[in-house]
Amino acid sequence: xxxxxxxxxxxxxxxxxxxxxxxxxxxxxxxxxxxxxxxxxxxxxxxxxxxxxxxxxxxxxxxxxxxxxxxxxxxxxxxxxxxxxxxxxxxxxxxxxxxxxxxxxxxxxxxxxxxxxxxxxxxxxxxxxxxxxxxxxxxxxxxxxxxxxxxxxxxxxxxxxxxxxxxxxxxxxxxxxxxxxxxxxxxxxxxxxxxxxxxxxxxxxxxxxxxxxxxxxxxxxxxxxxxxxxxxxxxxxxxxxxxxxxxxxxxxxxxxxxxxxxxxxxxxxxxxxxxxxxxxxxxxxxxxxxxxxxxxxxxxxxxxxxxxxxxxxxxx
Numbered sequence: 001x002x003x004x005x006x007x008x009x010x011x012x013x014x015x016x017x018x019x020x021x022x023x024x025x026x027x028x029x030x031x032x033x034x035x036x037x038x039x040x041x042x043x044x045x046x047x048x049x050x051x052x053x054x055x056x057x058x059x060x061x062x063x064x065x066x067x068x069x070x071x072x073x074x075x076x077x078x079x080x081x082x083x084x085x086x087x088x089x090x091x092x093x094x095x096x097x098x099x100x101x102x103x104x105x106x107x108x109x110x111x112x113x114x115x116x117x118x119x120x121x122x123x124x125x126x127x128x129x130x131x132x133x134x135x136x137x138x139x140x141x142x143x144x145x146x147x148x149x150x151x152x153x154x155x156x157x158x159x160x161x162x163x164x165x166x167x168x169x170x171x172x173x174x175x176x177x178x179x180x181x182x183x184x185x186x187x188x189x190x191x192x193x194x195x196x197x198x199x200x201x202x203x204x205x206x207x208x209x210x211x212x213x214x215x216x217x218x219x220x221x222x223x224x225x226x227x228x229x230x231x232x233x234x235x236x237x238x239x240x241x242x243x244x245x246x247x248x249x250x251x252x253x254x255x256x257x258x259x260x261x262x263x264x265x266x267x268x269x270x271x272x273x274x275x276x277x278x279x280x281x282x283x284x285x286x287x288x289x290x291x292x293x294x295x296x297x298x299x300x301x302x303x304x305x306x307x308x309x310x311x312x313x314x315x316x
Contacts, residue, residue, distance in 0.1 A: 010096060010170060011170050013093045016092050016179060017092060017178070018087060018179055019179070021272075030084060030087035033083065036289040037289075040073075043289070045073065047065065047295065047296070051066040060143055064123060064143075065120075068291060072292075075288055076285075086179055099181040100181070102180060103186070110208075110284070111158055112150055114253070118150075118211075121215065124246060128243075170189050171190075172191055173189060175189075178277055179277060179280075182280065209254070209258075227240065248294045249294055252287050256279065256282050256287070263275070
């Protein structure tokens with residue numbers, strides 16, 4: 001094993017090998033990822049700036065959007081620079097503890113993103129089913145509390161991954177066939193029993209993704225029930241138009257996540273490894289890239305805010 005401590009069987013560093021078998025095309029593979037990164041950073045920073053500066057957007061729905069954008073930017077920072085260094089500069093080494101930190105932040109932030117999407121569904125439920133009590137239910141204090149609860153939940157669920165990885169003995173080398181420190185990719189380098197790692201990975205997926213989808217589904221069932229009982233066609237249209245950008249964000253986030261989960265669990269023998277890695281990167285890159293675009297195009301108030309801010313800049 002390269003650079004391992006013989007007494008503890010813990011490597012000093014891992015080597016992230018990128019896409020195995022496609023090393024000659026790493027530069028070309030990196031270009032769409034880099035483009036998505038640039039679009040996502042500009043879009044999310046712009047959305048945060050717009051929401052913070054436009055008085056008309058100082059509402060719970062847009063606070064959740066700003067929080068989602070902040071999570072997306074942080075998610076980019078946790079792995080994209082390192083991935084581009086692998087593809088462009090062939091800098092593949094990552095310190096063992098740095099690998100654990102990267103793993104924690106990637107999983108913690110994806111867990112938070114799922115939690116914020118769940119909170120946005122509840123926001124739509126309150127806005128449509130209890131419009132007269134919306135401002136009294138979703139106060140700034142309530143938003144702060146639920147945002148903090150989402151953060152704490154994600155930290156508590158994801159932090160065991162780092163302890164599980166740290167206490168494994170490693171005797172199968174230190175070469176990781178991935179672009180970032182994925183939990184099971186690292187665990188498979190161990191010569192110890194990793195069954196608990198696989199079981200806890202499934203439990204975490206259920207606690208974060210499964211619970212989130214359950215709450216979102218229940219919210220939309222109640223929203224549909226409330227909308228069906230509305231007599232006005234315009235009210236139907238307004239209610240559904242309120243939810244369309246959020247539904248798009250759910251699809252963008254959960255579809256790649258489920259593909260990544262099932263490919264990793266059940267496609268090991270039938271799907272090429274570089275396809276696993278491509279889906280895993282798309283799962284982390286696609287939602288942050290598309291969320292500001294979807295919310296900007298589909299949300300009328302944000303479009304109006306962009307126009308107002310742009311023309312205000314032109315006038316002054």
